[in-house]
Amino acid sequence: MPSLQEILLYFDPVGPLAVHTDDRILNPVSGNTGIHRKKGKKPNIGAAKIVLAGIGNPALADEIRSYLYGLSGVLPAGDLVDLGNFREGKTGADTRIGIMDVITELGKAHKIVVLIGRDTHDVLTCGKAYTRLETPYNLAVIDSVIDIMPEAEAHRSHYLNELVKEPDGCLYDFVHMGYQSYLNETDCFDRMGELYFEYHRLGALREDMRESEPVFRNSDLVFLSMNAIRQTEAPGVTFPSANGFTAEESCQLARFAGLSDKLTLFGLAGFQPERDKSGQTSALAAQIIWHFLQGVLQRKADYPFGDIKLYQKYLINLPNTGYNLTFYKSPASGRWWVEVPYPDTKYARSLYLACSPRDYQVASDGEVPDRWWNHYRRLS
Numbered sequence: 001m002p003s004l005q006e007i008l009l010y011f012d013p014v015g016p017l018a019v020h021t022d023d024r025i026l027n028p029v030s031g032n033t034g035i036h037r038k039k040g041k042k043p044n045i046g047a048a049k050i051v052l053a054g055i056g057n058p059a060l061a062d063e064i065r066s067y068l069y070g071l072s073g074v075l076p077a078g079d080l081v082d083l084g085n086f087r088e089g090k091t092g093a094d095t096r097i098g099i100m101d102v103i104t105e106l107g108k109a110h111k112i113v114v115l116i117g118r119d120t121h122d123v124l125t126c127g128k129a130y131t132r133l134e135t136p137y138n139l140a141v142i143d144s145v146i147d148i149m150p151e152a153e154a155h156r157s158h159y160l161n162e163l164v165k166e167p168d169g170c171l172y173d174f175v176h177m178g179y180q181s182y183l184n185e186t187d188c189f190d191r192m193g194e195l196y197f198e199y200h201r202l203g204a205l206r207e208d209m210r211e212s213e214p215v216f217r218n219s220d221l222v223f224l225s226m227n228a229i230r231q232t233e234a235p236g237v238t239f240p241s242a243n244g245f246t247a248e249e250s251c252q253l254a255r256f257a258g259l260s261d262k263l264t265l266f267g268l269a270g271f272q273p274e275r276d277k278s279g280q281t282s283a284l285a286a287q288i289i290w291h292f293l294q295g296v297l298q299r300k301a302d303y304p305f306g307d308i309k310l311y312q313k314y315l316i317n318l319p320n321t322g323y324n325l326t327f328y329k330s331p332a333s334g335r336w337w338v339e340v341p342y343p344d345t346k347y348a349r350s351l352y353l354a355c356s357p358r359d360y361q362v363a364s365d366g367e368v369p370d371r372w373w374n375h376y377r378r379l380s
Contacts, residue, residue, distance in 0.1 A: 004045050004109050007102050011053065011084035013038040017062060020283070021070025029290070030069035034081040048081040050296060051111045052289075055099055056118030058085035060273050060282070064116055067279070067286035074293050096125045103129035107264065112296060114289060115267035119238060120147065122269055123223050124159035127171060130221065130265075136172035138262075139163070140215050142253060143225035143270070144180045144241055146199060148188045164195065173378070175215045177253075178202045178228040180243055196378040198371070202228075202243065209252055210356065214371070216253075216260040217302075217335065217354035224253065224288065225270035226281060234284055236276025247284050251291040258295020261302050266292050300333040308337060308352055316363045325363050325372065328352070336360055338372050343380045351375060 002009065013036045021028055033052075034043030045051065054061025065082070086102070089095040103126055106113050115122065123141060130137045141147070147160040154161040163171045175198040192199050198215070205212055216222060226237040230244035245253070257266050268285055276282055303311075311328040318325065326339040338359060340351040359369040 002101060002105055004105060005042070007045060007105060008036055008042060008083060010087060010098055010102055011036060012058065012087055013084045014065065014082060015062070017066045017069065019070045020067050020279075025070065025072050027073040028069060029071050029073050029075075029080075032073045032075055032077040032080065033069070034078060036082060036084040043081040043083075044078065045081055045083075045111070046109070047078055049079045049112060050075070050114060050293065051081050051083060051106055052114045052116070053083040053102070054085040054116045055122060056086075057271070057273070060118070060271055061085050061116040063273065063276075063279065063282040064268075064285045064289070067283045068289055071286060071290050074290060075297055080293065096128075099125050100129040100132065103265070104132045107133050111264070113265045114292065115265065116285070116289075117223075117267050117269040118271060120158040120223065120225055120269045122267060123147075123221075124162055126221055126223075126265060126267065127159065127163045127169070128166070131166065131168065131170040134170065136170050137220040138173040138175075138218050139171060140175045140177065140219040140222045141225065142177045142223070142228045142245075142250075144178060144202070144227045144239065144244060145183050146176045146179050146188045146192065148191050150187060150191075173197070173218065173375075175219070176200065177205060177212055177215060178245060180241065183241070196374045198374060202245070206245070206249065208358075209249060211358060212253060213256045213259075214336075214354040214356050214359075216257045216263060219257075219260065219263055221265045221267070222257045222263060223267040223269055224250065224257075226268065226285065227270040229284070234281045236272055236274075236281030237270050238272045239270070240275070247287070250284070251288055254288045254292040255295040258292040258297075259299060260295075261299050261305050300330070300335075302330045302333055302335060303328075303337060303352060306330065306332070311337070314360065316360075318363065318366060318368060320366060321368055323368060325368075327355070327360050327363070338363075338369070340372055340375045340379065343376065351379065 149157040177200045227239045231240040233247040314327040316325045328337045338355045
């Protein structure tokens with residue numbers, strides 16, 4: 001395994017870029033970023049909080065950089081390091097192992113990783129890297145299609161079938177956001193239910209985007225496929241659709257992801273550069289990354305870094321169900337958690353699940369929130 005600074009050996013430096021910017025932006029992102037260049041001082045990965053890397057398509061990653069670097073600087077100097085573009089191995093397997101080496105080492109160093117990927121196969125590589133850390137992890141994916149297939153068609157799955165079946169895998173929870181019903185087989189919803197995995201329809205999320213926020217707060221890894229965004233706003237994708245999230249909504253999702261104190265990897269995927277004639281998709285991808293960075297800057301050090309026992313506590317008795325629910329509210333951010341006890345009483349511990357004010361209201365009305373119920377059954 002490489003040391004932290006030796007990670008740079010896995011990457012080609014960032015070359016000259018024609019940065020897209022406005023003359024009125026005096027402090028662009030590039031000015032405060034430690035960029036891995038061919039010449040000059042190497043960036044200090046150890047001192048950085050966030051690490052950016054391109055994997056899969058160097059030209060695409062550089063195109064997105066050309067827009068990102070020109071946006072207004074959002075982080076203090078040195079907080080962000082750009083490693084450059086990952087060098088392809090002799091085989092696809094070599095490349096995947098190398099990417100896993102890098103992500104594992106960055107995970108051990110508690111770095112927040114931002115990946116400019118190519119497609120959702122990258123999710124599998126990152127999931128396997130987190131399994132190396134030997135800690136259960138939660139994964140959330142934003143995409144128009146849910147990646148779960150029947151066993152006979154498992155080879156068509158990009159990542160989820162293999163992550164679920166991995167003998168020594170550490171995937172604990174998976175949440176899918178933004179699926180479009182007409183692009184998914186009905187059987188996939190049954191399979192997701194059997195695994196107690198959440199799935200949120202595009203239309204339901206767009207009714208109240210704030211309901212997506214707890215998903216990110218529970219997640220360690222998040223991948224946003226550009227296929228989840230409507231074609232008029234992101235034409236350069238692998239599977240264009242007339243429907244999807246708007247550009248503004250996708251940036252809002254990225255900011256929610258950045259705000260999550262738990263989240264340590266944010267990836268973009270689903271690009272088809274040949275369709276991005278005007279650079280519109282790359283420009284949007286840069287703005288999505290910018291909003292993620294802004295979210296990281298605004299983190300509140302809530303649970304799991306804050307002591308949840310010091311939060312405001314709300315007890316709700318549900319006599320018709322036989323359950324008692326305990327909610328916690330952070331005084332710093334106003335965000336909510338609900339306690340999920342282990343059903344087996346020999347385990348005197350609980351899981352604290354990020355939730356929304358709506359979950360509290362549902363419980364107050366005498367019903368068990370779906371989010372709580374799914375996790376309680378999984379613990380059983």
